[in-house]
Amino acid sequence: MTHNGPVDAGQFRWIAVLAAGPHAVLGGLSAAQAGGLRGFRARPVDLLLPASSRRDVLPPGVRVHRTTLLPPQDVLTVGQPPRTRPARSVVDAAQWAAGDDEARAIVAAAFQQRLVTGGEVHEVLARLPRLRRRALVTAIVTDAAGGSHSLGELDFLDLTRRAGLPAPTRQQVRYDPAGRRRYLDAYFAQWRVHVEIDGGQHLDPAHAWADMRRQNSLWIEGDRVLRFPA
Template structure:
């Protein structure tokens, strides 16, 4: 292998170096393959490779992590595209099972749906082929919720809260149109009782973003909806308060409890 310039090696080039160094059967896998396929929002880490269990492995450069598998059917391998890598659905599943924590695993799956890199049952089809994978139940549940419209870790946590509290389940990513006719997506909407919940992440600290959300909230209030807003941190640090306010809003709107 030769690098034909004197500058630092970038991420894309290092992925190629890793794949070529590992031999002809090596593929980019996990988060590395998902990022090569377009997944955004995650810090670049050691390059992850997937090799057949029987493949011989040469000495690899520092910063490369190798995983082996006995299950690698043709439908999980990208037929075109460089460098060689697994298909996005398989990449996301492997990234989730190799993640450092359950929260990271859930975030990867949710982000893949939110960024429209995977759809519908693609994740479940991969899971069917990997019955003994790590975190299988967690990934199955997360993919089911994400396909239903929960597209961030905080939205998934909110859904977990409502289930544990015995509250009705909301519609996620409900489409509404603002007064200007623009399509908007509601984080969680209890349609029968017209209760709308927004989960505020770090992006809401940006003044322009915050004002856009306030304007949308005001239009919903004007139309008669009850709107509750919770910061993402409160779902973890103050879950009882979140549930109490949500339960009170639903009861005031006519939910019998």
């Protein structure tokens, strides 16, 4: 079946995989987006190919990466089109990122959106000893698995370490007056101080009002809240 309308992102991913041959799979950020990762703009489609495979000329907007390490446990064949599993996708996306901040943001977002777990990603890291940015990715995964789910929260954790402060509890669970479960970014229990790192969505009036209600509830209970913009 064909059509003469615009090609959407999902269709172009299929075109890229089919054009690259039977051994090609989506990789990196393209595979992560196909698996549900949100918050990153479309870009050239990343394909992962065995180092020994041959390929024809690919359409513009496709980027090929080759690897000698692509075990069956890293490939999801039931998804359409074939792609690397979420943990491998996130690791590859981080090593292929344009810069360290982008790598940190991708890993943090994958944990925030509950696409991966720390155990899954560490298993992939163990299979890729020559990974680019290995030390950085390992540190990000450890922090993200511990509850730092945004670039701002990762930056805050770095600042606390540099200042010699004790590690806060991250994603502290509490229940609001209506009984709903809420997660707070960081909590220093010994001082009863909560720290919230506000991204751009907190400027939305409805979101800001919800933040104020939660903050007021914490102050009434005797805790203190410090807020910082991401």
